[in-house]
Amino acid sequence: MDSLYTLSPYLAPFYSLQYPTNTPSDSDSFHDSSYYMVGKLDICIVISCIATMAILRDAFRLLIFEPFARWKLLRDLRKRKRTQDIPKAKSKGLANGNGHVANGNGHTNGHSNGHSNGHGSNGSAVVRPTPKEMRQLNRSVLRFAEQGWSVVYYSLQWSFGLYVHYHLPTRIFDPSDLWRHYPHIPLAAPVKFYYLTQTAFYMHQMLILNAEARRKDHVQMMAHHIITVILMVTSYFTNFTRVGCCIMVLMDWCDIFLPLAKMIRYIEISQFLCDMTFGWFMLSWLVTRHFLFLFVIHSTMFTGPRLIDMQWTPEKGYYFDAAAHMGFCILLLSLQVMQCIWFWMICRVAWRVLTTEKGAADVRSDSEDEDSDKKAD
16 A cells, blocks of 8 residues: 555556646636646656556457457348348259159158158258458458447547637637637646547557558558647647647547448448438538538638737747748648548548439548458459
8 A cells, every 4th residue: 555655656647637726716617626837747647548448349349349340340241141042942942842743652752742841941950151252351340340430439539629619709600719818728637538538549540550451551550640639749748739629529529430430331231321420520520520511710810819919928828920820721721622632532422322323432431341241252
């Protein structure tokens, strides 16, 4: 116990928020919350969050999503194979039971053989999937479980982000509130925790991206995560957290529906439902990541410099000069360019849904599966 008491000051940064301070008397949000400054020890709780997310991801994947997807897909596969075997069994039974010309007791043989061959395969025989079918099933199970964690995380974190945004004095259609009263320190506990957990998530995603099989857009996804982490870390330590919270809420909304559409497709619930979910994702992406996000970019480029004094005085919490402003603008515009490229890919999928009967599909996953099948065959 004494050793744990001795280690407690060193372990505390890994499970509690650091740099507590007095609640400002003129706070404009979270009046009853604890308030904190920012500092280097905040990386400790980010590390703890990354480890926690890794554990939760595997727990959801191995204990919930994979067992459910395997049960559902195996049940459907066996049902399809039984349905396909019934016509074959009936035709085989008729062939064996129609032997009147060949021998005199064809009726007896026909009854016994027809009964056993025509009905026994449908009722008592074990339906075994082929190796190729099992490979396809296992891939669908794995993909379903991977997307399941994304749906769980983005749903919870977007809800928490909406709560934070609602209590901050900021409005999406009037982005000037994102800059007023800068620097935005100290931070209320919900704001600080939201920012640190979001940073941990994208760092965790970078690790996952390298652990999973490489996809066609691996470089673009890694570049997106790197830019996102740079923006989050720099905005956190330069006291631009309000604009950061606004951007994260916008980004997370549509990220709920793409993995949800993939989950529906992977376990073959309904292609129509998959297409409808994908359509809602496409509309959400267009509104949040292009229209509303452009409001924020425009405000960053023109409103921010008008409302904030250009000065670099860390002792006062000011980290806003021409170079910093230019850096933020370049990073935000880089994200928008990448999102435009992805939206073009989304539109191609939508066009395929409208002009063919294939339905919405994850092109990256499909291409990987085809390559794997070729190698296996």
